[in-house]
Amino acid sequence: MREAYIVGAGQTPFGSFPDRSYRDLFSAAYTAAVESIPEPVAPDRIDEVFVGTLGVGGRQIGLAGPAVATHAGIGDAPTTRVENACASGGSALRSAVEAVRGGRADLAVAGGVEVMTDVSDDVRRWWLGVSGETEWERLTGATFAGVYAQMASAYLDTYDVDREVLSAVTVKNHDNGAKNPAAQLGFSCTLEDAETAPMVADPLTLYHCCPTSDGAAVALVASEDLAGSLRDDPVRVAGVGAGTDSVGVYDRATLTGIPAAATAADRAYEDAGIEARDVDVAEVHDCFAIAELFAYEDLGFCERGEAATLIEEDVTALSGDRPVNPSGGLKAKGHPIGATGTGQAVEAFKQLTGDAGDRQVHAADRAVLHNVGGSGGAAVVHVLECGP
Amino acid sequence: MTRIAAVGGYLPRFRLGADAIAEAWDRYQASGIDAVAVPDADEDAVTMAHAAARQALAVADRDAGSVARLHVGTTTPPLAEGDLMPRLCSTLGLPEGVMTATHTGSTRAGVEALLGGYHADETALVLAADCPRGDPDSRLGQAAGAGAAAVLLAPEGGAPIVETASHVEAYPGTRYRPPGETETRELGVRTYERDAYRETLSGAIDRLDTAPGTVDAAALQAPDGDRPYRVADALGIAPAAVEAGVRVAATGDLGAASPVFGLVAALADGVDRVLVAGYGGGAGATALLVDTEDPVPAAVATPGPEHLSYTAAMRRRGAFGDADVAGGGAHVSLPSWRRTLPQRHRLEAGACRSCSAVAFPPAGACQGCGATEGYDPVTLPTGGEVVATTTIHPGGAPPEFADQQRRGGVYDSAIVAFEADGGRTVRVPVQVVVTGDRSIAVGDPVETTVRRIYTQEGVPRYGVKAVPAEPTG
Numbered sequence: 001m002r003e004a005y006i007v008g009a010g011q012t013p014f015g016s017f018p019d020r021s022y023r024d025l026f027s028a029a030y031t032a033a034v035e036s037i038p039e040p041v042a043p044d045r046i047d048e049v050f051v052g053t054l055g056v057g058g059r060q061i062g063l064a065g066p067a068v069a070t071h072a073g074i075g076d077a078p079t080t081r082v083e084n085a086c087a088s089g090g091s092a093l094r095s096a097v098e099a100v101r102g103g104r105a106d107l108a109v110a111g112g113v114e115v116m117t118d119v120s121d122d123v124r125r126w127w128l129g130v131s132g133e134t135e136w137e138r139l140t141g142a143t144f145a146g147v148y149a150q151m152a153s154a155y156l157d158t159y160d161v162d163r164e165v166l167s168a169v170t171v172k173n174h175d176n177g178a179k180n181p182a183a184q185l186g187f188s189c190t191l192e193d194a195e196t197a198p199m200v201a202d203p204l205t206l207y208h209c210c211p212t213s214d215g216a217a218v219a220l221v222a223s224e225d226l227a228g229s230l231r232d233d234p235v236r237v238a239g240v241g242a243g244t245d246s247v248g249v250y251d252r253a254t255l256t257g258i259p260a261a262a263t264a265a266d267r268a269y270e271d272a273g274i275e276a277r278d279v280d281v282a283e284v285h286d287c288f289a290i291a292e293l294f295a296y297e298d299l300g301f302c303e304r305g306e307a308a309t310l311i312e313e314d315v316t317a318l319s320g321d322r323p324v325n326p327s328g329g330l331k332a333k334g335h336p337i338g339a340t341g342t343g344q345a346v347e348a349f350k351q352l353t354g355d356a357g358d359r360q361v362h363a364a365d366r367a368v369l370h371n372v373g374g375s376g377g378a379a380v381v382h383v384l385e386c387g388p
Numbered sequence: 389m390t391r392i393a394a395v396g397g398y399l400p401r402f403r404l405g406a407d408a409i410a411e412a413w414d415r416y417q418a419s420g421i422d423a424v425a426v427p428d429a430d431e432d433a434v435t436m437a438h439a440a441a442r443q444a445l446a447v448a449d450r451d452a453g454s455v456a457r458l459h460v461g462t463t464t465p466p467l468a469e470g471d472l473m474p475r476l477c478s479t480l481g482l483p484e485g486v487m488t489a490t491h492t493g494s495t496r497a498g499v500e501a502l503l504g505g506y507h508a509d510e511t512a513l514v515l516a517a518d519c520p521r522g523d524p525d526s527r528l529g530q531a532a533g534a535g536a537a538a539v540l541l542a543p544e545g546g547a548p549i550v551e552t553a554s555h556v557e558a559y560p561g562t563r564y565r566p567p568g569e570t571e572t573r574e575l576g577v578r579t580y581e582r583d584a585y586r587e588t589l590s591g592a593i594d595r596l597d598t599a600p601g602t603v604d605a606a607a608l609q610a611p612d613g614d615r616p617y618r619v620a621d622a623l624g625i626a627p628a629a630v631e632a633g634v635r636v637a638a639t640g641d642l643g644a645a646s647p648v649f650g651l652v653a654a655l656a657d658g659v660d661r662v663l664v665a666g667y668g669g670g671a672g673a674t675a676l677l678v679d680t681e682d683p684v685p686a687a688v689a690t691p692g693p694e695h696l697s698y699t700a701a702m703r704r705r706g707a708f709g710d711a712d713v714a715g716g717g718a719h720v721s722l723p724s725w726r727r728t729l730p731q732r733h734r735l736e737a738g739a740c741r742s743c744s745a746v747a748f749p750p751a752g753a754c755q756g757c758g759a760t761e762g763y764d765p766v767t768l769p770t771g772g773e774v775v776a777t778t779t780i781h782p783g784g785a786p787p788e789f790a791d792q793q794r795r796g797g798v799y800d801s802a803i804v805a806f807e808a809d810g811g812r813t814v815r816v817p818v819q820v821v822v823t824g825d826r827s828i829a830v831g832d833p834v835e836t837t838v839r840r841i842y843t844q845e846g847v848p849r850y851g852v853k854a855v856p857a858e859p860t861g
Contacts, residue, residue, distance in 0.1 A: 149778030
């Protein structure tokens, strides 16, 4: 099997940009990714393009991939839209890696884009809602916040965990996001801010929920031969894993974790030949604070029911033994659905190439990306490593 | 002839007190009413009829499959046209061959439904449910309550209907509702309206052989707490008998359900001889006499009561209009909705033909063993246990639930575990109707009920929800 490397990565800031179209955002991210490579790369070098997007608002349900690729000037490379709800970006990255590994491409674009803030709350909730289990779960009046809140209720009850740990996750991620110029909510907050924010879906307050965002992020994936000619320090994609489960939470083996994410992690670790303890830094899918706790357990960073300890002992803080979400995570960095997974790759690329500025994790050689679709119907995990 | 074999009743949880109405309008026009029952944001005549029917069938210990006829009386069918009987049959599990009849257009419809079921002389379920509306600053609007009654007629029943009578007299302009309107009117020509009520009711009751003064309870049509006593006095019926058969003081005007609910309440109290008399504007009256031989099983569900502020009550009734939702909502097409009605209406689960694991909904590959051999129907109990739950806070509802939240405020969305035969459990997502301080937590017991899930394309869609189980013991 050929190895695949990330040779460049770039993104737009995440936030609300009423002056910019989804094509424009994608172009900007693509340009930033190309410009992050020391050597010039002509568009005709690109063999495959994968674009993750949900298409919130229905702006371009069909052919969203070609729409953004042509706008970015990529040319006529085969372009495929990848949709796995919030894991669309991670799934696009996986597709690009597999195209390179399989020999079909020497250089592939893994991109993601979403515009979510130019529609009314009603329209946005409609679009997000139909990415969950529509016919049964949704028709109990549940939203995504509601479904994660249900899982939180089961988790807090099963393991007798104090609700306040959710706020501690928020504080950590905001502290990191305050150091990230691309973050949508780049400010610090206090435990009290998080605890006393308006309730969205009990036990989740507004500060336990990620924002809705506009943004795009692109990673360029190259074969070993090409990677070496483009930069000295390409980032190897050491492992890829993905998992699938019922779209509705009620129909899964457990309510206190994301089985598809655990499966994806197992597969990615096996692919990379590593174990959880070998991971230095992780970007995880903290769409809601409870989801970061699930990520710790699904990624094997701790035993079931022990996630709160990692937060309480600062293990996952920027200065801790295994920092999680140095970017600020979905909570502070933002969550433009299709771009979230590739945005995680951008952050990990910066961390592993020593380009993460104030939030640089010390001695980060191996990173894990954890991207979850919906409430866990799909999940993708990548292991990235420094050097050859 | 068939006899009354069991009765059931249902009142919504919420009440609006006379003092709150008087404070809001500086005057109170619903004399003799202390509080009116207010339907929840997801209740209507169909859901209340269902709730009353379930009480009657449960206390009768009778299989719904034995019911041959369904008669329903209401002045407030949720659709002006469109048969709602099939949906009631489906939620109650009545056989598809059941004969159905809808009686409407008059508050007399409840007693007409009872008479219709009686004259058919086969096992019949008679339901009367109503939630009338009137201008909030009118006698009718201030008196408007909500509730339902169910009477099961069967050959072996303990209470025969011994005689019936009817009387009509043209009185135009008394209690009417023009086409397309939701609020019922009366002209306010007081003497004329009282005359219509008195003459038609007396006309029907006078046609009975039984002397009205001999009854133990008089379940008279009760538009307020005043008129039944006046007409009873003229007929020689003692005030105590009216008190035994008229519950308007605690419920408000139950419209078509009023006299039937009075009958149910009287039988539940063990009263033997009950005069039932319905009246409707226009005007007409129907009367019948029940003479109990053996006690009739009875159950009336009256959750709460929980008193609302005037504003909260008006919100629940939808007096402030519907939510204006942009973009529509999650669209489940009616054909796909219909395919799942056994699950929506009766929570029908399935046992995998390969591994026997219970699945909900019973469709697709078994999540236990992966087999695609199909499912055998499994009936779930009405009680389950909450295994995960959240409260959806104001403004956070999906668009198709925005209207419910606008009316009823917060609601709980939960996952409930039900235990089928053999200890096999299955998890089902359900909305839990919570009220006041009765929010639910993981581990709490809940009971299923049927409410309106939402309305799309003008079609109300009904389905199973849950309510916190009433404390037992």
